[in-house]
Amino acid sequence: MKNIRNFCIIAHIDHGKSTLADRLLEMTNTISQRDMQAQVLDDMDLEREKGITIKSHAIQINHTHKGEKFVLNLIDTPGHVDFSYEVSRALAACEGALLLVDATQGIQAQTISNLYLAIGNDLEIIPVINKIDMDGAMVDEVKDQIIELIGCKPEDILLASARTGVGVPEILEAIVERIPAPEGNPDAPLQALIFDSVFNSFRGIIVYYRILNGSIKKGDIVQFVSTGQSYGADEVGILKLTLDPKPEVRTGDVGYIITGIKNAKEVKVGDTITLASNPHPEMVQGFEEVKPMVFAGIFPVNTDDFEELRDCMDKLQLNDASLTYELETSQALGFGFRCGFLGMLHMEIIQERLEREFNQTVITTVPNVSFVAYTSKGEEIIVNNPAEMPDPTRIDRIEEPYIRAQIITKPEYIGNIMTLCLGKRGILINQSYLTTTRVELVFEMPLTEIVFDFYDKLKSQTRGYASFDYHPIDRRDSDIAKMDILLNGDKVDALSALIHRSRANDFGRKLCEKLKELLPRQQFQIAIQAAIGAKVIARETISALRKDVTAKCYGGDISRKRKLLEKQKEGKKRMRQIGNVEVPQEAFLAVLKLDD
Template sequence: MKPEFIRNFSIIAHIDHGKSTLADQLLLKSGAITTREFQEQLLDDLDVERERGITVKARAVAIDYNYNGETYQLNFIDTPGHVDFHYEVSRSLAACEGALLVVDAFQGVQAQTVANAYAAIEADLEIIPVVNKIDLPVTRIDEVLEEVENIIGLDSSEAIQVSAKQGIGIEDCIEAIIKKIPAPKGNPEAPLKALVFDSKYDPFRGVVTYVRIVEGTLRKGDRIRFMRKKSVQDANEIGQFRPNMTACQSLGPGQAGYIITGEKVVGNISVGDTVTLQGEQAADPLPGYKSPKQMVYCGMYPIDSKDFEKLRDELERMSLNDASFSFIPETSDALGFGFRCGFLGMLHMEIIQQRLEREADVGLIQTAPNVTYELKLKSGEVVKLDNPADVPDSGQIEEFREPIARVTFILPASNIGSVMQLCADRRGEYKNTEYLGTDRAQLSYELPLAEIIYDMHDKLKSITRGYGTMDYEVIGFRDSDLVKLDILVKGMLVEALAQVVHRSTSERRGRATVKKLKEEIPKHQFEVALQAAIGARVIARETISALRKNVTAKCYGGDITRKRKLLEKQKEGKKRMKQFGQVEIPQKAFLSVLEAGKDG
């Protein structure tokens, strides 16, 4: 197809503003699916997406639409809305020339609306504002249009009003896409350059690579080369998503589709790579993508040690499908062999864990999550740490730096005081307040990332009765008075329970942690001491008393010496158990560290 009849665009918005529903309607109106096939969240094919009602993976789809006697091919990408999956959005924008910015007709411009709009502006895309949910019984359309103009700086007169649920205004939306979004550039006769923007593993067909053709033409059967990994393959099948995988004979400039080569080695294909022809190779690869920075880490260990290799294979396949996830092997005295996994945020971590347990059927023990820290040692060396167990002795540390995030809240003006108090309690540094209307305000703070990731979003929703939203961006590391909090169980250091905390909250966190552990660790036949320590100083202690058996139950009446003899015998046995007994720590105990952080 000629490039002038192709339009590539992303659908971007805040969470729950109707991106996936609009995508479903575009498929229906173009005839890509029939009314019988139509269902809500058609493109959200992961179980976890359907259960939670959110998009986790961006999905690319090609549809044909007849307009003024010409057939146009519209390639669109339905993107996630949550801040943890912003990397998916940025990758999608790099493969497009335009974007539909969807705004809820009642909620208006929210934190992620602003973040996604700025990302599209930075990518130099043509942005079409779309006000969705105009069929709601209560709307604020005029105020929302004003917000689009004042907050984001887009011309609100060009905004299209639609109801994705009722199918109202969808044709106007498609017409605006054809008229306003520029056609892709690219010479079909030039050497092939195709950007790998995603991939997944199919157990029967191997790695399925998703590409956007930038220059040249890719044909079925071509001998292709991945420029970064230097692997050479045959394009056994090429095709497009309509919305299911549909084979075709060729892909030209501006088109997005997939390549199946039969490659079974997951590591030979990476997101951001450039695909070219082996015979007539392109001179330079495409710029690709900036590597995502994982900010939240946790340990993942198989419950059954025999599943270690299975877990490694599944993590490799997961990292192929999700380039923002990383893992390296690690060992723990308490948990055995496992992996240290990196994520973009807490929701990202929960999604990966659920997918591993459901899709791969691997039983996991997950340690409490923590953020990445930066240490400046007295030797002058600067090191990054993602595991609290690796923190060296305090005598070697000159500066202990924690990641700082710039947080933007959009909330009702009546809740400003409560949110400012919440930020102050979490060591936040106030930046500014802007009023977006008579009853809405934008509040900016700089906060330690560790104080945000656990439950900041939940607390914000609670304070603002669901009307507050937040977006954050990590801006760097800052020196702070941090200490390593060790947890000892029966005198033994449990590395998997170690955490980094601010000195001002260390005693409270220590007490809360050992208290939670006491509730989760079952009684043994000997006394178990739980201690929280900073260096050599114990700051909190709880004791789990021994499980007692009534050994004198069979003695009734008679001389007291018989009872004393039995009790002494029991005491000796308990002493021996205490010396050699091993404490069993259940999975819930490792996550109780997180609960203790929330309580604190």
Template sequence: MTPLDKIRNFSIIAHIDHGKSTLADRLIQTTGGLTAREMSAQVLDNMDIEKERGITIKAQTVRLEWKGYELNLMDTPGHVDFAYEVSRSLAACEGALLVVDAAQGVEAQTLANVYQSIEHDHEIVPVINKIDLPAAEPEMVRKEIEEVIGLDASRAVMTSAKSGIGIEEVLDAIVERIPPPKGDREAPLKAMLVDSWYDPYLGVVILIRVIDGVLRKGQEIQFMAAGTKHLVDRVGCMRPKMEILPELAAGEIGFITAQIKEVAQTRVGDTITDSKRPALEALPGFKEVQPVVFCGLFPVDANDFEKLRESISKLRLNDASFSFETESSAALGFGFRCGFLGLLHLEIIQERLTREYDLDLITTAPSVIYEIHMNHGAATIELHNPADMPDASRIDFIEEPWIEAVIYVPDEYLGSILKLCQDRRGIQKNLTYVGGRAQVTYELPLNEVVFDFYDRLKSISRGYASFDYHQIGHREGDLVKMNIMVNAEPVDALSMIVHRGTAEARGRGMCERLKDLIPRHLFKIPIQAAIGGKVIARETIAAMRKDVTAKCYGGDISRKKKLLDKQKEGKKRMREYGSVSIPQEAFIAALRMGDDT
């Protein structure tokens, strides 16, 4: 049993791609957690997507030994979609390493997580990474940390995680500056559930931080928020390989397994206690994770529906924050309506389904949760799918979710960024300068952001802008459902909820795109965007024509007219009874390009 004053629990805070996982690798290597032969790049990122994109999706923990101290490192996700998971990981620690890229400086996500860390009363150790890059300006970054965040950076540790410079200094700083955990080993068991994942052999593996008491194998535990009881069959820690331990005591971080079959039963932030001698109250800060963005996932080949159901169920085993239910569409057949924490989460799930389960998918345009207030004091409805929108005459008003976004951008791109936010119905709240960069705070409707706002932001600023947001509640908006009709038939998969002010431009853009994507038929095809009964945009695909007068030569003009009239009748009849087959590629392209007006 390690004495409390010899334990240090810390996490690493950084923006995406500032070298967090590389620094974790070096710390593991320096403390002898893995031999050189077992070492691989980004040890703690065990998904292919994590390694390729340089992002962390699941929190990981590793126990290191350094000069007689036990160091527990929490590798947290760096993206805004996983903000709640980050807050729980930070709550399990007493300190944090703030990693800032010496070439890029402080970015939006760094700030968001640092402020969370400060709220948890953490001791923060600034680490300036990548000092060996030609573009590195460590002194400027040191100043920026002091000006922007207000932390004393005079003792910031200078490192290059890739080259292994300054790693021992980082370990010494952790031991010296981060306080040991507090906790009473004699008190009733109280542990925080930090994260969990599914292992095909062990069931659900639960990552925990013991606050008070001791947790042993064979103990019956209770989840206070979920109310379920389980028998612990394995207790251990990650080094980063699993190591079985006899017990985990107050102040320690490790894992347990208890023959739990579904990750959904283990909610992040829940309090674990002893069922025979329970704690009096749960740990603060627990909340249910709610999906924010919804979209439909349909298999390109209708025969893959069962395979998709199976694949989604398997993914759900590992990711409780992702929800799904079946839905059917006249145009796309059977599929699932899925809920995600944000756009990155949506992209990751989609990519994992495509890669790990070999599925070709069509994703409908992402939408958010709207609150629809019905007439005459009737109930309020939550709308996830634009196709389910009730009749406009029954609606009193609609509320949509809004976010507060903080954007950091170099001065030369500021004008374009302000225009982008203005075009997306943004309300500017603040504009300040931090060194050579502007910090803009905007309030924006979430449905304007979920399409391609992030991509546009990156392309306008050549990748230099960083963006962080949090939700600030629902507000009333002049929103309407826009239907897309092909040959007078509404295509439900393309319907979307838009603001009345931008509906015409969005409708025109969609019609123009579909005109290029749908192949010509033997009859004329009108493509229309409509709000209720009013058509707001139209494009027409011309018919493929056969020259019926080719065989008619000489004689009176009435002979040609007769043949053309006969053809016209046939075309008219065809338009009435003919069905337009929209190829799957057209759907994919139309939905992918979503919104570029």
């Protein structure tokens, strides 16, 4: 066990985590040259297309240092704020972390946030400055930033270029010498922490775990503590680029187990595996429940596909533990799910994965956050979507979630960021200079304002030079109203939104204009209205398609034409009473892109 090292790589987006992982695998000959490709651990099509890591990936490396053989378990983590739950799970399975900082960018918001997560888990941190071969590298400046941030000595900081491989041998040496070996008792009863799982259509559910005490052999009867279910270990092994079966996985190792479980509900990330014959008395602690930030409804385009969508959601949740969902029905869209996501990018990724991996075409409703409404009788109602909003006459007050946003940028963009954040009802809490060219701004803001397009706007206002991170703080009283969209007087519940009253008029007007472009014209006139309660705050009208009924009259008395027009008018009136308006899927998506 003294020759095992468990570590992960943490950094901001695009600081070179996956490229460094490639070099570590290459230098230790874990992967043959034939299998080598850029970002080899990013095995999802979406990850390759977007150039980001979405899932944490574990892989075992064999390394010889000063004649001794070492086993290094590496976990490559995502950098985007929406996937911070993946990072927290990876940290729970490690004793050390490589903190990677881009020499051209310096320390950014997500670097600090991931660092605090690692310190909270008592990990040994090895600071590495990456991309030192780039023209714009500011090595000394970034060194000072790191020393100020974590209080290490200048000689502790390693310099490397993951692209060219410079400095990678020193990183391997530091991993072996600085990161402590895992602690644990090999003779104690089995205690293993589940940190991930994946569904395989042939083998069932493959569970990834880290053994803290004891060992697990092929053929053992294991028990999952939280569900109390027991299973036979059909296959156990370690994680190489593919699964590598072994007769036994010991204390301190990261491995996998296949038990033939088919039901996704039976495997929970953060659960403990023990032996049924000799169970360990306690669960592994230290996994907090995931707190979804953004809620949206996901509905199948054909209501008949609902059962199939339910199976797909179960399988997807196995692979992405931060996705939460429950059943929901909508008048306009039928049966579907109310899903909780960690952010807008997370929501977009889930939708893409449903379409690509499971061939599910889905409609997503307007994303929103959860509010708490207090009635005049003192009841507390959690409002996750507009349909759950109680009658305005019964509401005493509504509280909305607030977050603390940390933005790190260059001094020349402070004005733009201030304008953006204050326009989003933000309160400036702190402004401090980390160095002469790095400013940290801390705001308290309502989560509602961030959900839609804040991240994109921040990037465009600062030409990509701002990094952004946030975490929830509390709930505060707010003037929230429910805005309904009416088509010819009928509410379309899937387009309803909960919005701050000061923004409602503007949002309602934009939404009506967008719907006017997207809804197909009918034989009758369509009135699109945005209303709060009984008060209409915006209206657009789509005029009817008309047939020229007077074309056959080529002269003669006006009364003949009028008679035909009156007859047409009556027909349109009757049609309007029975005609219903079809809302295309683009209309639901349009709400997400209102400011484009």
